[in-house]
Amino acid sequence: MSVELRNVSCVYAPGTPYETRAVTELSLTIRDGEFAGVMGKTGCGKSTMIQLIAGLMRPSGGQILLDGQDINGKNFDRDGLRRRVGVVFQFPEIQLFETTVKRDVAFGLRHFGWTEEEKESSVREALERMGFSYEAVKDKSPLGFSGGEKRRLAVAGVLAARPELLILDEPLAGLDPLGREALLTLLGELNRDGTTILMVSHDADTLAEYADRIILLKDGRLFRDGPAAEVFADYDALKDNGIGVCRVREAAEALRRRGWEIPAGTVRYGQLLDEIAGRWRQ
Amino acid sequence: MKEAVQAKHLVHTYSPAGNGRRSLDDFSLTVMGGEFLAILGHNGCGKTTLARHLNALLAVQQGELTVACLDARNSANVWKIRQRAGMVFQNPDNQFVSSVIGEDLAFGPRNFGVPEQEIPRRIQQALETVGMSGYEKRSTHLLSGGQKQRIAIAGVLAAEPDILIFDEVTSMLDPEGRRDVLGTIGRLHARGRTVILISHDIEEAVGADRVALIHDGRLLAVGTPREMFTDADLMRRTGLTPPLPVRVYNDLRERGITLPFCPLTMEELEEALCR
């Protein structure tokens, strides 16, 4: 699913002392099938942006188009939007509450008018997508799983609606290395099979490794937008604005300062290793 | 220097019958006074169970434990141990008892019977230590995550403990907050406090004096960060990814390039490559 923001602004609590411009004149396009990473400091407008795209907030100005249609337009199918756009919020596992995994994952399917068979096959597929065996987990209580597993169950609950666009807000926060690895691998597969992914994260290294492109917000405005190699290349500008750069890029920068001819767009670990090995042999 | 913590053959299980999975299994470890010890392992390995023993939140079921030279098996020592060993938790929002920062910081000292006229000085000092002087009258709600966690640390410091236990205190923070909190922890260690930092983020442990690796409730190994992180087999067994410089060192060696030494930090990596 393609996403287009046209000059979108959003003001929170207008007319009160708490009035804040969360997002200002934001324009960008996410192509169908892309894996886009969103970065920026806390309070930069990331959360507002994803809520606007998911139709959970209305913009004060501008338009949001999904597959070319204005989601706040008169004839837009809001129920369809709920199905086609999935949102995984921060720490989604706190929402798990049903008595069985099957019921919990199926929670979002009640209003779609699907038959029982359709629902079941969708729940099965979502659980398998998130690395579970349907038969093994369907009747268990979702509260009995480990932290990383609960996170993946919560994501499965969102995937059950077969969204075309999956939005994730800090999906890796609080996970240990094993949990992160598992979730990232599954998200990568999902993206390869055609789901457009928009992932908010502070983890620049992960985004550099997985995302096709990085959207960088600052004070509610678009600050940088492009492939990780391009966005992270401008090391000084990012540092000056207090934006964390990935460790790989930091290492590359340190070596560049020592006179090594490593490209400024070195952002992935494999790239860094190749560059170092290449220079070392010379 | 004296031992701050001495654990011998600790066993702990959460199942009432005592036959379930052991969260701690024959766990022995000594932490010296003034030491900065990092405890690493993935979620569910027993780190938190251990932390709760050190602060007498969990009673010793089997084995021996002394904290600040006090026997934790003696229930009369519970309050003294809590005063000597302060603990900061993961979620900053779930640690405050008052929305006024000054009121919250007074909580610990009042509990431990510190005279009322002494408390304002304690609060000021604690706030200064975490770099938040002048915040007494403010509300906890308008702070960033990192600031909240530093206030939580100040709340523990106000009771003036010798040992500080940090249980995954950065895992819910953004990079800026994480940097702030880790900086504060480093300063506390530099001022002579014993620091026990529990984490699953290996980068946080690079600056520690020693690192203990826990897996399935057992102590797998303990040693300097260099000894631990360069042991590829140990890293694999604990499910941890070594810091970037160590990974570079290991992977280059696989390609037939051996650096003069194994770097732990970015600066060392630079040095190892440019020498």
Added chain:
Amino acid sequence: MNRLPAGLYQPGDSVVHRLDAAAKLLCLLLLLAAVVNTAAPAGYGVWVLLLALLIRLARIPPRTALASAAGLGWFFLLILLMNLCFYAPEQAWVSVWIFRPSSAGLLQGLRVAARVFLLLVMSNVLMVSTPPLALTGAFERLLSPLRFIGVPTELAAMILSVAIQFIPTLLEETDGIRKAQTARGARFDSPNLWEKGKAVLPLLAPVFVAAFQRADELSLAMEARGYRADIRRGRKKYPPFRACDWLALSLCAAAAVIFIIIR
């Protein structure tokens, strides 16, 4: 959804903002006593004028002041209908099944609805013009004389303090869960009351579970910081009321006395 929840404190320096929180709380109680004792319809006319004056004095935007009552239109309607149909069955105009509408009922319905409305808006003015911290302090202060009759006021104050400190976090969390469930197709914004009601139940479950988890963690943190319910803590000193506080209290007391006498 881009609006603030009703009752959120909004900083300001109006006369009402500057009053002592405990005095304001007492004033609210006096005014409420007066409102409940107002019987004549003309009395409610006076109240509406007084309320407008109060909102003006507090320099709160009327929309903000009325926010607490604004979303409850259906509730007022319900109060009105219930009273209309059941209050005075012996004076009913007609009798349809169990419904016995009467003019006395209509009047009583209007009266109750007006009381609830005044109560909501006045409390809202207090909340909007008083920092939550000052409010907790005020509660503690007003409760503290109870310790002479053996009420554990320190414990009560502790509980109150912890509860108030938790409210914004819980509100935020509830909002987060509501949004997540909306994104999964729950229909909180449905005009259909039945749909709306059905959506609320699955919201409550995780909100409660999360609240209990937080409470559990907090109790651990409190224990770790040496909390024991059995030790005595120092008593707080409160600043005395100033002239303006006494003036406000006298005015409200006068209003209460007048309305109670003339009923």
